Amino acid sequence: MKTILLVDDEYSIVEVLAHLLEEEGYTVVTASNGQDALDRAAEAIPGLVITDLMMPLMSGADLIRALKKDPALRRVPIILISSAPLAGPRKLGWTELIAKPFDFEELLQAVRRVLPQGGE
Amino acid sequence: MKGKREGPQPIARVPTGVGQLDAILRGGFLKGGSYIVSGAPGTGKTIFGNQACFRHAAAGGTALYVTLLAESHGRMLSHISDMTFFDPEMVGKAIHYVSGYEALRSEGLKGLFTLIRKMIKRYGATLLVVDGIVRAEGVASSSEEFKIFIHELNVVLSLLGCTAVLLTNALAESNSYAARTMVDGLLQIDDVMDGVRAVRQLVVQKFRGSDHLRGAHFFEIGSEGMRIYARVEAMLATPTNLPRATNGRSSFGVRTLDEMTGGGVAEGTATLVLGSSGTGKTILGMHFLSEGARRKEPGLYFGFFESPARFLKKGDDLGLQLSKYAGNGLLEVIWQPTGGLIMDALAERLFEAVRRLKVKRLVVDGISGFEESVVRPERLGLFLTSVTNELRGLGVTTLVTEEMRELFGSEVEIPVSGVSGLAENIVLVRQLEIVSELKRAIAVMKTRENAHDDRLRELKITDKGLEIGDPFESEEAVLTGGGMPRPQPPDGRPESTKRGR
Numbered sequence: 253m254k255t256i257l258l259v260d261d262e263y264s265i266v267e268v269l270a271h272l273l274e275e276e277g278y279t280v281v282t283a284s285n286g287q288d289a290l291d292r293a294a295e296a297i298p299g300l301v302i303t304d305l306m307m308p309l310m311s312g313a314d315l316i317r318a319l320k321k322d323p324a325l326r327r328v329p330i331i332l333i334s335s336a337p338l339a340g341p342r343k344l345g346w347t348e349l350i351a352k353p354f355d356f357e358e359l360l361q362a363v364r365r366v367l368p369q370g371g372e
Numbered sequence: 373m374k375g376k377r378e379g380p381q382p383i384a385r386v387p388t389g390v391g392q393l394d395a396i397l398r399g400g401f402l403k404g405g406s407y408i409v410s411g412a413p414g415t416g417k418t419i420f421g422n423q424a425c426f427r428h429a430a431a432g433g434t435a436l437y438v439t440l441l442a443e444s445h446g447r448m449l450s451h452i453s454d455m456t457f458f459d460p461e462m463v464g465k466a467i468h469y470v471s472g473y474e475a476l477r478s479e480g481l482k483g484l485f486t487l488i489r490k491m492i493k494r495y496g497a498t499l500l501v502v503d504g505i506v507r508a509e510g511v512a513s514s515s516e517e518f519k520i521f522i523h524e525l526n527v528v529l530s531l532l533g534c535t536a537v538l539l540t541n542a543l544a545e546s547n548s549y550a551a552r553t554m555v556d557g558l559l560q561i562d563d564v565m566d567g568v569r570a571v572r573q574l575v576v577q578k579f580r581g582s583d584h585l586r587g588a589h590f591f592e593i594g595s596e597g598m599r600i601y602a603r604v605e606a607m608l609a610t611p612t613n614l615p616r617a618t619n620g621r622s623s624f625g626v627r628t629l630d631e632m633t634g635g636g637v638a639e640g641t642a643t644l645v646l647g648s649s650g651t652g653k654t655i656l657g658m659h660f661l662s663e664g665a666r667r668k669e670p671g672l673y674f675g676f677f678e679s680p681a682r683f684l685k686k687g688d689d690l691g692l693q694l695s696k697y698a699g700n701g702l703l704e705v706i707w708q709p710t711g712g713l714i715m716d717a718l719a720e721r722l723f724e725a726v727r728r729l730k731v732k733r734l735v736v737d738g739i740s741g742f743e744e745s746v747v748r749p750e751r752l753g754l755f756l757t758s759v760t761n762e763l764r765g766l767g768v769t770t771l772v773t774e775e776m777r778e779l780f781g782s783e784v785e786i787p788v789s790g791v792s793g794l795a796e797n798i799v800l801v802r803q804l805e806i807v808s809e810l811k812r813a814i815a816v817m818k819t820r821e822n823a824h825d826d827r828l829r830e831l832k833i834t835d836k837g838l839e840i841g842d843p844f845e846s847e848e849a850v851l852t853g854g855g856m857p858r859p860q861p862p863d864g865r866p867e868s869t870k871r872g873r
Contacts, residue, residue, distance in 0.1 A: 264524045264527045275490075
């Protein structure tokens with residue numbers, strides 16, 4: 253079963269999204285910033301990273317750059333969640349972009365496109 | 373790589389389905405938002421919540437109603453089953469009733485939160501009502517815990533695209549503050565006394581992310597459920613349409629009065645017919661409507677004193693054929709018995725009929741009907757100004773009657789302050805005593821966009837309606853109600869007839 257690495261500094265969003273994704277059959281690992289996410293990814297390569305853009309310590313943009321530099325992680329698909337203007341982040345290398353505010357159904361559809369086999 | 377949207381999009385609206393609350397909120401709740409509806413027991417919160425659910429379901433949505441109270445759902449539904457919005461077919465299909473009482477009792481706020489999240493997802497609910505959120509507040513160990521509960525609920529609502537209405541009695545001070553800072557909107561409903569009369573009112577205290585109509589709005593609870601009326605002077609502060617410039621005249625249907633005003637009043641204006649009781653104000657309205665109908669201009673009589681049957685018969689007896697015009701859709705009579713009505717409700721009924729019938733001529737008989745329904749008397753002047761401005765924008769020529777309190781007297785006083793300014797034209801009718809004989813008189817005191825004959829003339833009510841005679845030329849001070857013959861010069865001719873010769 254592929255794991256989703258969910259990265260957001262807002263605890264309640266991580267908590268709720270993790271529950272909702274788990275109810276859809278996915279295994280979810282959570283992190284509260286970019287550095288925390290890299291540490292989790294080093295422990296086990298995730299099948300998908302879902303990350304917020306603006307976070308303390310290491311932003312979502314820096315996280316994506318770090319993932320793209322790492323040969324073991326560069327092919328991991330990334331869904332970026334952002335309310336920031338899109339021109340800059342577009343070059344980063346994300347797979348799907350979700351603009352805030354978003355609803356879970358929209359995110360779930362993006363997850364299903366990236367992981368078409370579902371949680372398997 | 374796929375970019376789905378460029379920047380934040382406007383948040384969709386979720387209509388409340390509760391009277392004119394959507395107009396007050398400029399379109400309804402914001403999708404995914406949370407709103408507290410607070411009020412003392414008996415103010416109508418449960419009706420509000422259920423009505424919102426049934427209207428939401430009727431519009432194609434799915435509603436989840438979570439109760440935290442010991443009252444059974446069956447008992448609650450039996451209380452609303454007579455209301456027109458209630459549809460038993462919806463229950464269990466598009467509206468799901470769930471008790472959160474046990475989850476809250478055994479697992480606290482965490483248990484309630486999990487239940488709500490799972491139920492929203494299971495049913496695909498787009499509207500959530502939590503009835504009795506004060507219970508959840510009661511089990512919170514601190515205001516911080518309650519605040520976190522509301523915050524996490526907001527996250528779920530936003531992610532699942534569900535809008536929440538939280539019904540509550542007044543919350544404890546600390547938790548109330550916490551909740552107020554966390555939700556997107558606060559609606560306070562109250563039952564207040566106005567003298568011996570009880571009136572219900574709603575105030576939107578907070579509405580994040582959107583303009584709304586501030587201040588008190590009144591509502592009724594009846595067979596249709598809750599009917600909220602937007603305060604007219606707030607809703608119509610700017611008329612929906614701007615009045616058009618026109619050269620057209622609206623004939624009164626009384627030949628001499630038309631001559632006195634140069635063919636009638638300007639189209640789209642308001643005319644105040646001021647006079648004491650029994651001076652023919654209503655009959656003048658009948659002439660005005662009959663003449664309009666004859667010209668195929670739809671008319672509306674909006675009165676408080678004459679029932680439709682009596683109004684039509686009276687007009688028919690005068691040869692004005694009102695029943696015929698009512699029968700072919702050129703005239704509608706709306707009778708509003710006074711007492712216990714909300715002024716804004718009257719305005720809603722008036723405008724509904726004006727728009728439905730595409731009314732060109734309107735008689736409001738009289739202002740006192742609005743005056744008797746007013747909860748805050750200081751509103752009346754601005755209210756009437758807003759109503760007449762909207763009517764001008766709709767191209768309606770309006771005739772408004774107003775009763776003077778004094779039958780006779782030396783002063784012409786308009787009883788309701790601010791009313792004289794709302795009308796472009798003023799016609800005065802009153803009774804006079806002239807040499808121990810009771811007579812009626814009519815004068816045009818003011819017209820806009822036209823000169824007028826301002827001489828006072830005798831007014832007679834005949835079996836064919838109003839007839840206007842020659843000017844009073846041989847009496848003095850007739851307007852004050854006490855005409856005396858003018859002193860006759862030696863040659864026997866009145867002084868006035870000698871002038872200019």
